[in-house]
Amino acid sequence: MPVRSDTAVLRGLEPLVLQALSAPEYAAGTASIDRLRLAPVPLVPEVRLVMAEDAIVLWARLEAEAGHVLPPPFWASAWTGGQGLARYILDHPDTVAGRHVLDVASGSGLVAIAAAIAGAAGVTANDIDPYSIAAINANAHANGVELTLSSSDLLDGDVDGVDVVLAGDALYHPSVAARMLPFLARVAAKGARVLVGDPDRGHLAHDWLERVASYEVPMSGAPEDAQLHLTSVLKPRRDKVDDRRGRATRLRRESHHCRTRE
Numbered sequence: 001m002p003v004r005s006d007t008a009v010l011r012g013l014e015p016l017v018l019q020a021l022s023a024p025e026y027a028a029g030t031a032s033i034d035r036l037r038l039a040p041v042p043l044v045p046e047v048r049l050v051m052a053e054d055a056i057v058l059w060a061r062l063e064a065e066a067g068h069v070l071p072p073p074f075w076a077s078a079w080t081g082g083q084g085l086a087r088y089i090l091d092h093p094d095t096v097a098g099r100h101v102l103d104v105a106s107g108s109g110l111v112a113i114a115a116a117i118a119g120a121a122g123v124t125a126n127d128i129d130p131y132s133i134a135a136i137n138a139n140a141h142a143n144g145v146e147l148t149l150s151s152s153d154l155l156d157g158d159v160d161g162v163d164v165v166l167a168g169d170a171l172y173h174p175s176v177a178a179r180m181l182p183f184l185a186r187v188a189a190k191g192a193r194v195l196v197g198d199p200d201r202g203h204l205a206h207d208w209l210e211r212v213a214s215y216e217v218p219m220s221g222a223p224e225d226a227q228l229h230l231t232s233v234l235k236p237r238r239d240k241v242d243d244r245r246g247r248a249t250r251l252r253r254e255s256h257h258c259r260t261r262e
């Protein structure tokens with residue numbers, strides 16, 4: 001069983017979605033434009049994901065068949081920011097190898113799966129959308145990796161026991177960015193390595209983050225990304241991280257220095 005999680009979150013989801021995720025090639029009908037299919041991610045062909053040909057059409061169809069409003073199927077696309085971050089992790093496996101990783105706002109699970117392939121000691125994929133949890137479950141199986149799934153909203157708290165926090169295209173909306181950036185700043189201050197994948201949708205904290213890599217992304221991904229061809233991987237600037245551990249050490253040294261001078 002490659003996925004460990006509180007699978008209770010999967011109960012109550014539309015059977016239609018679960019069925020489509022468990023047999024993506026057939027469930028949605030081969031003739032429809034919005035069909036889900038298991039396909040390699042353009043910038044990260046090592047990973048295959050269940051993706052929609054047209055996520056907007058898929059959303060409309062799922063809502064029509066469910067008879068009520070559903071969250072947008074973010075999980076049905078490999079977002080430009082996540083593709084760049086996953087590419088970076090596979091090209092720099094030492095970033096995560098042997099470490100405990102949290103992929104926040106995981107969507108399809110692309111970044112989490114890349115971290116698991118790159119040799120992370122353990123990977124938690126977190127997303128508040130239960131349909132995303134179902135998709136990550138399916139995608140982890142498809143790629144033969146083990147993930148822990150979490151559907152909790154972590155952004156107002158702290159996380160413990162995590163060495164690396166990854167956030168692929170998690171700054172896609174001002175209200176999400178307004179909570180995500182302080183969360184990332186807090187975990188960085190506690191000593192976790194933070195990496196952000198983002199095509200600059202206008203909510204990046206340029207004064208706090210610095211670019212470590214850029215990638216051209218082939219035409220693909222979410223419908224919103226049709227005009228986005230360049231994506232970056234960023235990390236907190238060293239001088240901007242409120243490193244509480246470092247500050248405590250400095251304060252101890254300074255007070256010791258003062259005492260020895262007295």
Ligand SMILES: C[S@@+](CC[C@H](N)C(=O)[O-])C[C@H]1O[C@@H](n2cnc3c(N)ncnc32)[C@H](O)[C@@H]1O
Binds near residue numbers: 154172176
């Ligand atoms: C634009 S998608 C990016 C998905 C994936 N990381 C990628 O790059 O393909 C953003 C995801 O953030 C999730 N999200 C929004 N608010 C969240 C929160 N407070 N905690 C965790 N995930 C959240 C959404 O459900 C969605 O799946």
